[in-house]
Amino acid sequence: MRKFTLLFVLFLVLILSGCGTKRQYFKPESTTAKAKLTHNLPSKISYATSNGATLKNGNIITKNGLNSQIKLKDGFVFLGEYDGNIISANTNGELNISDSNGDTIFNKSFSSAIVSASLENNLIAAVSASNNIYLLDLHNAQTLMQYKSSEIYAIDSRVAAPIFLSTIILYPSLDGRVYVTQKNGQILRDIVISSESFFNNVIFLDVVDEHLIAATAKKIIVVSPQKTSQYSAEIKNIVRDNHNIYILKKDGLVTKTNLDLEELASAYFKFAIFSDALIYNNKLNIIEKTGYLIKTDLNLNSHEIIELSSEIQDKSFISKDSFYYDDEFMKFD
Known part of the structure; x- marks a missing residue:
C-alpha cells in the first residue's frame, strides 16, 4: 500500500509540474509587413498530405x-x-x-x-x-x-x-x-x-543525381554510389533546392547542407514552430504556426518576417506558389 501511495504522489508531482510549465512562443523583435490570405477556397481543407x-x-x-x-x-x-x-x-x-x-x-x-x-x-x-x-x-x-x-x-x-x-x-x-x-x-x-x-x-523521399535522400522525424540519410551520409535531428520539414537541403528543426533552427549533409549555413528562430515551407523566387518561405511568414535568402544570411492575420491551427498545404489554410489561400511574391 505504501509503494502504491508513493507512486501516486510521484504521478501527481509530474502532472502538477507539467501544468506549471509555461509554453514559450515565437516573438520576433520586429516585422516588416502584414499579410492576409486574400483568396477564398470553395470549401475548407479537411485532409492534407505533402x-x-x-x-x-x-x-x-x-x-x-x-x-x-x-x-x-x-x-x-x-x-x-x-x-x-x-x-x-x-x-x-x-x-x-x-x-x-x-x-x-x-x-x-x-x-x-x-x-x-x-x-x-x-x-x-x-x-x-x-x-x-x-x-x-x-x-x-x-x-x-x-x-x-x-x-x-x-x-x-x-x-x-x-x-x-x-x-x-x-x-x-x-x-x-x-x-x-x-x-x-x-x-x-x-x-x-x-x-x-x-x-x-x-516523411521525405527524393532522388537527385544518383543521391537518394530519405528522412524520418529523427534522421535524414543520403545514399550515393560513393557513400552514405547521416544527420540526426528533431525534424519538422525538409526542402531540397538543387544540390542543397534545408532541414527545418523542431527547436526553431534551420540548417542548410549539401548532398553529403555537410552543414553550410544556419539560422535560428527562437521558439518558432514551423508548419510548411517552400523555395519560391529565390527565397526560402517558411510558415510559422503562431502566425508569421519567414522569408530568408537561400544562404540564410538575412531574413524578413511578415505577420499573418491568424495562427495556423488546422490543416494547411503549400503548392508550388501558394499557401492554403482553412478556406483561404495567398500567393507568394
Whole structure:
C-alpha cells in the first residue's frame, strides 16, 4: 500500500509540474509587413498530405493549385496526381484512381487504408496503414507484389509517396525503411533510416543525381554510389533546392547542407514552430504556426518576417506558389 501511495504522489508531482510549465512562443523583435490570405477556397481543407489537400466539398489542391473540376467521392481523400490521373483512398481500405474527368479507371479494396501511392503507366505502388507495400497492375488489376514490413504502433501524419525511377521503385515504409524493388515486384534491398518505435515513418523521399535522400522525424540519410551520409535531428520539414537541403528543426533552427549533409549555413528562430515551407523566387518561405511568414535568402544570411492575420491551427498545404489554410489561400511574391 505504501509503494502504491508513493507512486501516486510521484504521478501527481509530474502532472502538477507539467501544468506549471509555461509554453514559450515565437516573438520576433520586429516585422516588416502584414499579410492576409486574400483568396477564398470553395470549401475548407479537411485532409492534407505533402502531395496535396482535400476540401470538404471533395475538390482537391495539387502542387499546381486548386482543381475544382474534380470532386472526390464521399469519404475519399486525395493522395496524388500523376499524368492527370487522380489517386484517392478512404479509411475502409478502398483505393480509387480516376481520370481528369473524374471517371474511375481503377478501384480496389485492401485490408487497411492506403496512406500513400504513386502511379506510372500501368503500375501502381502503394503503402498501407498496416505497413504493407504493394505493386499493382492497373490494366488487369493484378497484384504483382505484396510485402508486409514490421509492425508499427504510431505514425507521423506526414507520409512520403513511392518514387518510380527508370528500372526500380522506391517505397517509403512506416517503420523507417526504404524498400528498393524492381518493376516486376522483386525486392532488391531495404535501406534503414532509423529504428524508433513510434512515429518512424518516412516523411521525405527524393532522388537527385544518383543521391537518394530519405528522412524520418529523427534522421535524414543520403545514399550515393560513393557513400552514405547521416544527420540526426528533431525534424519538422525538409526542402531540397538543387544540390542543397534545408532541414527545418523542431527547436526553431534551420540548417542548410549539401548532398553529403555537410552543414553550410544556419539560422535560428527562437521558439518558432514551423508548419510548411517552400523555395519560391529565390527565397526560402517558411510558415510559422503562431502566425508569421519567414522569408530568408537561400544562404540564410538575412531574413524578413511578415505577420499573418491568424495562427495556423488546422490543416494547411503549400503548392508550388501558394499557401492554403482553412478556406483561404495567398500567393507568394
